[in-house]
Amino acid sequence: xxxxxAPQTSTASAEEMAKFEAMADAWWDPVGKFKPLxxxxxARVAFIRDSLGAHFGRDLGRPRPxxxxxxxxxxxxxxxxxxxxxxxxxxxxxxDAVEKNVGVARLHAExxxxxxxxRCQLAEDVLAxxxxxxxxxxxxxxxxxxDVPLFLRTCGDLVKPGGALVGATLNRTLKSLALAKFGAxxxxxxxxxxxxxxxxxxxxxxxxxxxxEGGLVTEALRGMTFLPLTDTWEVTGDLDVNxxxxxxxxx
Numbered sequence: 001x002x003x004x005x006a007p008q009t010s011t012a013s014a015e016e017m018a019k020f021e022a023m024a025d026a027w028w029d030p031v032g033k034f035k036p037l038x039x040x041x042x043a044r045v046a047f048i049r050d051s052l053g054a055h056f057g058r059d060l061g062r063p064r065p066x067x068x069x070x071x072x073x074x075x076x077x078x079x080x081x082x083x084x085x086x087x088x089x090x091x092x093x094x095x096d097a098v099e100k101n102v103g104v105a106r107l108h109a110e111x112x113x114x115x116x117x118x119r120c121q122l123a124e125d126v127l128a129x130x131x132x133x134x135x136x137x138x139x140x141x142x143x144x145x146x147d148v149p150l151f152l153r154t155c156g157d158l159v160k161p162g163g164a165l166v167g168a169t170l171n172r173t174l175k176s177l178a179l180a181k182f183g184a185x186x187x188x189x190x191x192x193x194x195x196x197x198x199x200x201x202x203x204x205x206x207x208x209x210x211x212x213e214g215g216l217v218t219e220a221l222r223g224m225t226f227l228p229l230t231d232t233w234e235v236t237g238d239l240d241v242n243x244x245x246x247x248x249x250x251x
Contacts, residue, residue, distance in 0.1 A: 011122060011123065011124060011145045011146055011147050011150055011151040011154065027077055027078025027079070027080065027101070027104050027105075027108075028078055028080075028104070028108055034077075034078075034080070037077075037080055037140070038080070039231070039232065039233055040224065040233055041080060041081070041084070042232070042233075043224060043232075043233045043234055043235050044081065044139065044168065044224075044244070045081070045084050046235070047166070047222060047235050047244055047246075048081075048085070048137070048166050049065075049088060051164070051166060051219075051220065051246045052066065052135060052164060052166070053065060053066075055164050055248060056069065056134075056164075063089075064087075064088060064089030065088060065089055066085075066088050066089040066090045067089035068089075068091075069089070069090055069091070069134040069135060070090065070091045070092075070093070070133045070134045070135070071085050071090035071091065071092050071093070071133060071134065071135040071136075071137065072092075072093050072094075072095065072126070072131075072133040072135070072136045072137065072158060073085065073092060073093070073094045073095065073137045073139075074095050074123050074136065074137065074138045074141055074155065075095065075096060075097075075138060075139070075140070075141030075144070076094030076095060076096050076101070076102075076105060076118065077096060077101050077105070078101055078104045078105050078108060079094060079104075079105035079108055079109055079116065079118070081137060081139060082094040082105065082109070082116050082118070083108070083109060083112060083114055083116070085137070086109075086114045086115070086116050087114070090135065092116045092117065093116075093117040093118075093119065093126075093133070094116055094117070094118045094119070095118075095119055095120075095121050095122070095123060095126065096118075096119075096120060097120070097121075097122055098120070099120045102118050102119065102120045105118045106118045123151065123154045123155060123158060124150070124154050126158065127154055127157055127158055131158070132158060132159065132160045132163075133158055133159065133160060133163065134159075134160055134162075134163045134164075135159075135163060135164055135165070135166070136155055136158050136159050136163070136164075136165045136166075137165070137166050137167070138151075138155050138165070138166075138167045138168075139166070139167065139168040139244075140168055140169060140170075141167075141169075142167065142169045142202050142207065143169050143170055143197075143200045143201055143202060144200070148200075148202060148206070148210060149210050149213065151210070152207065152210025152211050152213065152214060153210060153213040153214045154214065155167070155211065155214060156210075156211050156212075156213065156214015156215050156216040156247075156249070157214045157215070158214075159214070159215075159216060159249045160249065161249055161250065161251045162248075162249065162250075162251045163248070163249050164246065164247065164248045164249070165211065165216055165245075165246075165247045165248075165249075166244065166245070166246055166247075167207060167211075167244065167245045167247075168224070168242070168243065168244040168245070169201065169202050169207065169242075169243070170201040170202070170241065170242055170243075171201060171202070171203055171204065171239055171240055171241060171242075171243055172198065172199075172201035172202065172203050173201075173240050173241070175240040175241055176198065176201055176240065176241045177198045204221050204239055204243060204245065207245050208221075208245065208247070211245070211247050215249050215250075216247040216248065216249050217247060217248055217249070217250065218245060218246070218247045219246050219247060219248055220245070220246040221239055221243060221244070221245050221246075222235050222236070222237065222239075222243065222244050222246075223235070223236045223237055223238035223239045223240070223241070223242060223243045223244075224236070224241075224242035224243065224244065225238050225241075225242075
């Protein structure tokens, strides 16, 4: 669907989709508009890998430790997380509401010789088709959707019994307003001005409550902290700005 064609009753926000459609060509430029996500990725991938490895009892020393498991990457963008997940052995399905993003992701996966099922669909569309996955990722997505409770409940419903979900977003605090909104957009220019609406940031309690409606139990909350001296991010206990959530669905 195009950035202006989202139905009013869906979780998709036409305004948010238009923002990312305008930036779609920059997904794989490590110093471009998505530079923060490229910087995030090592810490994000490590958190996802370690959390899921422990949950599923997988040997992370093996080349493709998650072989045989399915993974849904909701809001996959250009595939910055879908590709490392495929390399870890998951059978990956990537969803994005912006058709141009899906096109970029498909092309990059083909060039990287990776078999990833990219689709221009919404999470509720996949749920209506009766599909379920061992793992669902929703990373830096929930702050851009039109209906947060519906979106989180849908994410939970998409997880198979015994499966897990990993999510990430921005906390709605005064610190995040100063750093993630004004600092990142207008001072440091890490992302284009207007990328985020602080009023749409989601508190950890709200994220956990939404997932609980989808049958998930929150197991861990971890923060993401920027280290200016090394220009890197690390997983910490500080949830004030960026944070990740790990939740599971009982058998």
